[in-house]
Amino acid sequence: MRIALIADVFPPLRSSGAVQLRDLSRQFVQQGHEVTVMVASPELEKPWQLDHLNGMRVLRLRTPKTKDVSYIRRTFGEFMMPFAMLRNLRRSPLADATFDGVVWYSPTIFLGPVAKALKQKSDCPSYLIIRDIFPEWAVDMGLMGRGLPYRFFKRVANHQYSVADVIGVQTPGNLAYFSHGSGSRARLEVLHNWLADTPDTGCSVSARNSPLSGRKLFVYAGNMGIAQGMDILLDLAKRLSHRNDVGFLFVGRGSDARRLRDEAKKLALDNVLFFDEIDPDEIPGLYAQCHVGLVALDPRHKTHNIPGKFLSYMQSSLPVLASINAGNDLIELIQQTRVGRVCTDNSAVTLAALAEELLATLDQDGQIGRRCKALAEQMFSPEAAVRKITLALEYERQGIFDSNTGWTGAGSVSIEAEEATPQYSSEL
Incomplete structure (x- = not known):
């Protein structure tokens, strides 16, 4: 086509x-x-x-x-x-x-x-x-x-x-x-989000040459704006500041980036480092140095969202710690596939407890990284996205009905029955 x-x-x-x-x-x-x-x-x-x-x-x-x-x-x-x-x-x-x-x-x-x-x-x-x-x-x-x-x-x-x-x-x-x-x-x-598999070609951000060397690293890479509600992540870093084996990397740009940097300095958080946005091809190299990916969405959201950074964490075999809005489809996805921990009450106390729990899990569950990678391959590939888009366009072009997908003639709304409720493989 x-x-x-x-x-x-x-x-x-x-x-x-x-x-x-x-x-x-x-x-x-x-x-x-x-x-x-x-x-x-x-x-x-x-x-x-x-x-x-x-x-x-x-x-x-x-x-x-x-x-x-x-x-x-x-x-x-x-x-x-x-x-x-x-x-x-x-x-x-x-x-x-x-x-x-x-x-x-x-x-x-x-x-x-x-x-x-x-x-x-x-x-x-x-x-x-x-x-x-x-x-x-x-x-x-x-x-x-x-x-x-x-x-x-x-x-x-x-x-x-x-x-x-x-x-x-x-x-x-x-x-x-x-x-x-x-x-x-x-x-x-x-149409699920997608992300192509990218090889690790290194990264300009080096945790080994930073004050966080040797620590278990939580990483946030991406936009730092109003929609993300990232203050809870700084609060998390403050609550875990007693642990000398844990650090936080924040990499990216956005309307809140400068304010968050200034707030970290004001709180004297020596377990936090900020870096400017890096080239997307460097992301696998960044994640290879880290242990947990962070996701934050402002709790006032009422719509469903699976951020692109979640996909990139899964692809790099990084379990996720998420603070997101209640009712979001991402909650069930994380819990069913056992790829991390998720908080919906916008409480730094809850998030810190989940972080401690996840850190313990990293030492006990040697398969969590494999489950993350498998989820990325199962649900979030560009191959699947392109097949779905082109099939939909072809059905529209021909104006045909298909009993498996529910496509009908022009003018009606049709929802694929198998997509109405998310199903995640028990093999993950």
Whole structure:
């Protein structure tokens, strides 16, 4: 199939979304598909740039800046982004290109106009990969009410849902929202997050040459923002500061990164080190030095989320210590597959007790790393994601019904029965 993959992040950006899209596009190519990635690129000085990378075309289209700017400027930039992409696409060598399927990635919620234009030009089906439900999570977090800004973002989100023929959500718990709360008539399925296996090629962060040398290391790698609620992790480090055999590494960037660094200094935490964001290819080398991966989600979240960092921990055979919102599908996943410990009461006391328990488990359970790796291979591979996306597009293109998957003719909402309740292998 000829696939158009639309996004606002892609390497050389180092975000988890950029890494996911890199892995997904590579897998499309490996499975024999022709892939054209169209990516918003504020850094460009010219309207477009066409690259050929790893067997795919990457068309970078100049857009307004949307990262590391004020919320008002970001909103304006994201609103204008799809129209800038379409204008510069018409100037590019791919202006007349057509496709067999259009796939786009959210966040952001603003790419609907680009997907719609390509879908109409090519008369082909479309697939929306949605990784978080905005603006609902922002309301849950208290970042906005249900006034005019909410109604604006909600309308934009609903537009992209209306463009999609198929919506792939990341956990079974997200199905209910799209079945009842979005007004979308798209078909729904669970499309688990994915991450390609990456070899350990070393890392610029060296625990051996740091004050934490020789300790059992808890690591957090990724975005440090409002949605993560990471203060509980600093509180955890404070509560475990009496243990000279335990340390904490925080690697990444985000709106809260500077504040967290300053708070660690204020608390005089000598068991904590912060490092700037590193290249994604260095992550396996970082994790090879560590013993437990940390996950934090603000407890005010009401939607389900399996962060990309959880996948990267599993892939590197790192058990996880998580503090997340109650009801999240990730709770059952961690508990059923026995790949770590999870706290839902936002209590540092509880989290510290679970950390002590997990540290003891590392010494007693020699199979926990194997279970983590097996979970990554079973559920979170880009091979499975590409097969699912292309099968959905092919069903849409043919307008067929399949008794095994529940796909039907246009206009109805169909949920795969076997995905409604998560099932995790007892072999893990």
